[in-house]
Amino acid sequence: MFERDWDVLVLLDTCRPDVAEEVSGGYPFVPSDVPSITSVGSTSWEWLNRTFSEAPNDVVERTAYVCANNFSQxxxxxxxxxxxxxxxxxxxxxxxxxxxxxxxxxxxxxxxxVDVRRNGEFDRLIVHYMQPHIPYRSLDVGDRADADERGAAQRSVWDLLQMGDLSRADAWDAYRDNLRWVLDDGVAPLLENIDADRVVLSSDHGEAFGEWNLYGHYRHVPAAALREVPWIVTSATDSGQLEPEVEPEEIHLTDDTINERLTALGYQ
Incomplete structure (x- = not known):
């Protein structure tokens, strides 16, 4: 990633080029024919490891990373x-x-x-959203794998897909809806409230919906469904309309809490 030309890199976790094309009509910054690149990984863990471990120290020192993905720990x-x-x-x-x-x-x-871009002095900014990754806001099918009274974990969306209790069409609709969620509430206001000549919308990896009998995503899998990601180039102009209100906090999270959150994202 650091060998490519961008000022702001927006990561839409698990976003595939084909699902981006399906929603392109509703967003002027998403083309109908979405360019793609091959990611260095098929999971967030793998992408983070390979991207930053190989980046020059002086480049990392001039980069701000706003991250919603727990694997930054x-x-x-x-x-x-x-x-x-x-x-x-x-x-x-x-x-x-x-x-x-x-x-x-x-x-x-x-x-x-927005706050970091306006007030920080960094050469590059990475903005890592979790959507369209599960949990899907339009489905209540145990994405969060909460335990029932018998202590058994609820089945995830991937379990339901493999067992035939959820159709691929319904799962894909929920995935596409999650992409609209992040484009509507995340990317669109971001592009209207920062200044950047070259903003790239991409992803760390994709998502499998049955291709090669794969569901979800796994480390070290070279399948196209997991490795091909969008590379959409656009720009941003700050209107000044959004006034940031969220203040970062120093919060100590227990291992149990971190594991609960990883479970919510389907990693446990």
């Missing part, structure tokens, strides 16, 4: 760099999590990204 632990190496590492998932939604809502990420 692995910086300095499972992979480089150390969190202090960034110009700014704003882990929105630590303080902006919505327990009712089971995820960080896109407007919270945008609020922080």
């Amino acid at each position: 692995q910086f300095g632990d499972e992979f480089e760099p150390d969190p202090a190496s960034f110009g700014l590492l704003d882990e929105v998932w630590r303080y902006g999590w919505d327990d009712d939604l089971g995820v960080v809502p896109p407007e919270t990420v945008t609020d922080r990204a």
Whole structure:
């Protein structure tokens, strides 16, 4: 990613080029024929590891990363760099999590990204939204894998798909709706409230809906459904309309809380 030309990189977690094309008619910044690139990973963990571990230190030092993905906790632990190496590492998932939604809502990420872009002095900004990743706001099918009274985890959307209890069409509709959610409440207001000559909309990886008998996403899988991601180039002009209100907080999260949030995202 750092070898490519961009001022602001917007990551829409799990977004595939084909689903972006399906919603293109509603968004002037999404073309009907979406360009794509091959991601360096098929999961967020893999993308983060390969992207930042290989980035030059002086580049990372001039980069701000506003992140809703919990796997940023692995910086300095499972992979480089150390969190202090960034110009700014704003882990929105630590303080902006919505327990009712089971995820960080896109407007919270945008609020922080606008504040960082306006007031920070960084060469580059990465804005990492969790949508269209599960949980799907239009489905109540156990995305969050909450335990019932017997202690058994509810089946995830991927379990339901494989067992035939949820159709691919219904799952895809929910996935596409999550993309509209982040475009409406996240990306559109972001592009109207920052200044940037070159904004790229992309993703860390894709999502499988039965291709090669794959459901969801997994590490080290070279399937196109998981590795091909959008590369949409646009620009942004700050209207000044959005007044950021979200303040970052120093919150200590227990391992149990972090694991609960990973479960909500289908990782446990």
